[in-house]
Amino acid sequence: MGHSRSSPLLWSEGVFDGDRGLKVLFPDRTVATVDHIVPTTSQARPFVDPLAEEMMQELEKNCKENNIRFYNIGSGGQGIVHVIAPEQGLTQPGMTIACGDSHTSTHGAFGAIAFGIGTSQVRDVLASQTLALAKLKVRRIEVNGTLPTGVYAKDVILHIIRTLGVTGGVGYAYEFAGTTFEQMSMEERMTVCNMAIEGGARCGYVNPDQVTYDYLKDRNFAPKGADWDKAIDWWNSLRSDADAEYDNVVKFNAAEIPPTITWGITPGQGIGVNQTVPTQEELSDEDRALAQEAYTYMSLQPGQPIQGTAIDVCFIGSCTNGRLSDLREAAKIAKGRYVAEGIKAFVVPGSEQVKQQAEAEGLDKIFEAAGFEWREPGCSMCLAMNPDKLVGNQISASSSNRNFKGRQGSASGRTLLMSPAMVAAAAVTGKVTDVRELL
Amino acid sequence: MSQIQTHSGRAVPLIGNDIDTDRIIPARFLKCVTFDGLGAQVFADDRTQMQGQHPFDLPQYQGATVLIANRNFGCGSSREHAPQAISKWGIRAIVGESFAEIFFGNCVALGIPCVTADPAVVTELQQRVAANPQAVVTVDLEAMEVRVDDFVAPVQMGAGPRSMFLSGTWDACGQLVAQADRIRQTAANLPYVGWSPIAS
Numbered sequence: 081m082g083h084s085r086s087s088p089l090l091w092s093e094g095v096f097d098g099d100r101g102l103k104v105l106f107p108d109r110t111v112a113t114v115d116h117i118v119p120t121t122s123q124a125r126p127f128v129d130p131l132a133e134e135m136m137q138e139l140e141k142n143c144k145e146n147n148i149r150f151y152n153i154g155s156g157g158q159g160i161v162h163v164i165a166p167e168q169g170l171t172q173p174g175m176t177i178a179c180g181d182s183h184t185s186t187h188g189a190f191g192a193i194a195f196g197i198g199t200s201q202v203r204d205v206l207a208s209q210t211l212a213l214a215k216l217k218v219r220r221i222e223v224n225g226t227l228p229t230g231v232y233a234k235d236v237i238l239h240i241i242r243t244l245g246v247t248g249g250v251g252y253a254y255e256f257a258g259t260t261f262e263q264m265s266m267e268e269r270m271t272v273c274n275m276a277i278e279g280g281a282r283c284g285y286v287n288p289d290q291v292t293y294d295y296l297k298d299r300n301f302a303p304k305g306a307d308w309d310k311a312i313d314w315w316n317s318l319r320s321d322a323d324a325e326y327d328n329v330v331k332f333n334a335a336e337i338p339p340t341i342t343w344g345i346t347p348g349q350g351i352g353v354n355q356t357v358p359t360q361e362e363l364s365d366e367d368r369a370l371a372q373e374a375y376t377y378m379s380l381q382p383g384q385p386i387q388g389t390a391i392d393v394c395f396i397g398s399c400t401n402g403r404l405s406d407l408r409e410a411a412k413i414a415k416g417r418y419v420a421e422g423i424k425a426f427v428v429p430g431s432e433q434v435k436q437q438a439e440a441e442g443l444d445k446i447f448e449a450a451g452f453e454w455r456e457p458g459c460s461m462c463l464a465m466n467p468d469k470l471v472g473n474q475i476s477a478s479s480s481n482r483n484f485k486g487r488q489g490s491a492s493g494r495t496l497l498m499s500p501a502m503v504a505a506a507a508v509t510g511k512v513t514d515v516r517e518l519l
Numbered sequence: 520m521s522q523i524q525t526h527s528g529r530a531v532p533l534i535g536n537d538i539d540t541d542r543i544i545p546a547r548f549l550k551c552v553t554f555d556g557l558g559a560q561v562f563a564d565d566r567t568q569m570q571g572q573h574p575f576d577l578p579q580y581q582g583a584t585v586l587i588a589n590r591n592f593g594c595g596s597s598r599e600h601a602p603q604a605i606s607k608w609g610i611r612a613i614v615g616e617s618f619a620e621i622f623f624g625n626c627v628a629l630g631i632p633c634v635t636a637d638p639a640v641v642t643e644l645q646q647r648v649a650a651n652p653q654a655v656v657t658v659d660l661e662a663m664e665v666r667v668d669d670f671v672a673p674v675q676m677g678a679g680p681r682s683m684f685l686s687g688t689w690d691a692c693g694q695l696v697a698q699a700d701r702i703r704q705t706a707a708n709l710p711y712v713g714w715s716p717i718a719s
Contacts, residue, residue: 100692102692102696105696105699105702106706107718108716108717108718109706109712109717110717111717116549117550129550131550131551132550134552135550135552138552147718149717149718169715170715170717172711172715174710174711175711180597180599181596181597182595182596182597182621184597196597196621197597197621197624197625198597198598198599198602198621198624198625198628199599199600199625200599200625200628200629200690200692201599201624201625201628203692204628204691204692204695207692207695207696208692208695208696208698208699208702209702209706210695210698210702211691211695212679212683212691212694212695213624214677214679214680246537246591246594247537247590247591247594247617250591250617250619250620251620277621278595280591280594280619280620282620282621301715301717302715303711303714303715304714307713307714310710310714311710311711311714314710346537346539346594348537366536366590369535369536370535370536370537373535463541463546463596464546464547465546465547465549465550482539482541482595482596484539484541484542484595485539485541485542485564485565486541486542486545486564487541487546489546489547491545491563491564491567491568492568
């Protein structure tokens, strides 16, 4: 899959049609869209930002010249690459998928092996449809039980990363298993696999099951007719055996997972919403230096409750939480309430289809009545390669996946990661709030 | 394709765990259609914040070609802009406690060996380089060791990437492309290629 960050570079670096004379080996197994660079207010062409416009023109030209299917703005299929490929039925069990974006791990929710790669490796895939990779170890992360009310897929993965650390997954693929994942919808599974990379794992994975097949049935590129039955047989054969041996197994109890929020500058620096920012004494030796850096950068005091922290900006969207079910959960909180004074709150659907479906359900009207801005699809403020950015040291409640320093477009901007419902709760109260109090 | 067996050069110590690729090259610099110019922007925000005191700005480390980093270096985004920016600043080899995997893979594709060493070794290297920025650090992929002055310590790298550097096959592209016929055969046997045509 190609998209708007890494792909345009290949041609301008002279890889294709240039010194190496490479050709795209399987244009018919390649798709592209535009996500990182699109503005979410007006998407009129040319884009206001000339660099974004230049990248867009490169992408359009390259797709056309190489016969690559391209979901352009206004096609009805444009959006964040990790939202559109599943909704088009392009993501299927048993596939190997690669894209120049680390959150390609999302597609593992379907029982696919999906890797984020860099630009040179995108070149390798376009030119050969293969990648040179070392074999991964597999860790089974088992979560069992029913999630408490007000606890979402986002909380599950933030809790896992908080427990296993941001380097816990290095060398591993994470297989998410157990009754909690079995009960999850595909959109929830995608949220979990999306952030496998934040735990250091190269990819995330969920065994395909009836939930997967119900999601895929009748989608654009899903197999049809007799092929559908053949596909089901093959997909069923892919599941991990009951007696499979893993390199490592870790178990969690869903009942013990709280609404979780990050307080620091990596996705591993998370706490339950009712907990306090950890003190140095509560941390291991190796986590202390980073915690010190985080206290200073985030302007948070060790030992202070995270709940009640005043917020400036609320962002609902991204490839982690920009899907229809995310917007529905956030709308439940927003409905009948109003964004607190002085807060900028905006909702960015993950794709043109998500936007259209949300509008059909009237979610846009709920958000607008509550004082949220309703935007056009794109990656938006998650990484701010577009006009959506924090300003100065603003602090955001964000449904996205990274709270790194400067991530949301300001060198001193601060990010608290949480579920979309928690972001909506922060928007209407103006501060970090336990969403369970508003349900 | 050139073999990379050893690299020697002056080094720059960069202390800190979990230095992510957003810090190495902030997203606003990704709006580019070539990698040229990224060297000047490496660690842009950290350097601004540190007002000339960032190791990449300190005069004694200008011209360094070995980077000494700590744990989980290069985590986060898959952006190849990160190793490109480091490379265009002048770095040719990295010693660290551990590396994020996508970053490591990107470095292999660019011919930048990343070797890991025990935390105590990394700290020793950082201290020695800070004390004597003129010291020459050698990263030796044949002996799998790092040397500076009289200090010698073992380093690690997976067997696959190591042999790719030693044999000069670290740019996998050529080898993969040469297998196009076998790849086509394999693709023909993948069931979904038949039932989910996605041609434009």
